[in-house]
Amino acid sequence: MSTAVDIAGPSSPDRAHSSAKIPNEPLRPSLKRSSHPYSLSHYISTPSPGVDVKGLIQPSPTQQRAAQPAHTKPRRAPSWPDMWESPSGLHLAHAAELLMRAGLLALTPGDGEGGGSGPEEEEEDSSGCGTDFQPFLGAWFPFSPALFPLAGFQMGGGHWRSAAMGAEGIEGLVAEGYSPSSLGASNGGRRKRKRCGECVPCRRQTNCEQCSSCRNRKRGHQICKYRKCEELKRKPGGPGFESRVSGFDLRGLWFIEIFRSCV
DNA sequence: CTGAACGTTAGT
DNA sequence: ACTAACGTTCAG
Numbered sequence: 001m002s003t004a005v006d007i008a009g010p011s012s013p014d015r016a017h018s019s020a021k022i023p024n025e026p027l028r029p030s031l032k033r034s035s036h037p038y039s040l041s042h043y044i045s046t047p048s049p050g051v052d053v054k055g056l057i058q059p060s061p062t063q064q065r066a067a068q069p070a071h072t073k074p075r076r077a078p079s080w081p082d083m084w085e086s087p088s089g090l091h092l093a094h095a096a097e098l099l100m101r102a103g104l105l106a107l108t109p110g111d112g113e114g115g116g117s118g119p120e121e122e123e124e125d126s127s128g129c130g131t132d133f134q135p136f137l138g139a140w141f142p143f144s145p146a147l148f149p150l151a152g153f154q155m156g157g158g159h160w161r162s163a164a165m166g167a168e169g170i171e172g173l174v175a176e177g178y179s180p181s182s183l184g185a186s187n188g189g190r191r192k193r194k195r196c197g198e199c200v201p202c203r204r205q206t207n208c209e210q211c212s213s214c215r216n217r218k219r220g221h222q223i224c225k226y227r228k229c230e231e232l233k234r235k236p237g238g239p240g241f242e243s244r245v246s247g248f249d250l251r252g253l254w255f256i257e258i259f260r261s262c263v
Numbered sequence: 264c265t266g267a268a269c270g271t272t273a274g275t
Numbered sequence: 276a277c278t279a280a281c282g283t284t285c286a287g
Binding site for chain 3: 191192193194195213217220221222223228232
Binding site: 216 | 268271273
């Protein structure tokens, strides 16, 4: 199965006559940085035979018990609800929960007091698992580990944590080249959003030169319709709007698919 | 509701 | 300064 994205567009000759000034790869540097040879679909469709994914991911009975929501705490960041949901139903939170059940992820509560409700549990859970999984993650995920802060995860104490997109998450974004202003954190959210660089339209490299936007570029000031970022098409603040990293959809699906096939 | 036009922002 | 393109407004 090819991971090639149909960047040719529905009705557009992908001619190379796109205006020379149009950047061919308008991706964020952090997105371009990924040099991993394999794609998500590669891992989903053909799990590496050399790696016992199940063994790494399947929760031990102890872990399962430890993860039982006996006193289910809200795992969602109170101030970033949208970040955990996506319009397509691909819930990163779901994936995160799966991770947690598998003992591969420890949630950092909002206050971030360190051990959370059960320092002992955490020690139990992370024994061997986290440290084993860490290099595994590095090899497993095509996107740079540096992207984890984007998804609300951070490294801490030898295993991955969910920072619930608190201050750490913002730091991660900043580290990735997002300025607070570009995140809409200031000026009442009237800042320009940036294209995600990951969706099909974003990955398209040429203008069709046929759509109204292309033909009317002078006055329209709009990017080619077939290159219009899917994320930017959504209304800011609308349902499922993910203001910063549109890859959440992909990653959420990714996690879920991986766990579906492995657990 | 959709698309065109324009103002504005952001990168070079 | 110039260009690309996002956000907003408005006409149809």
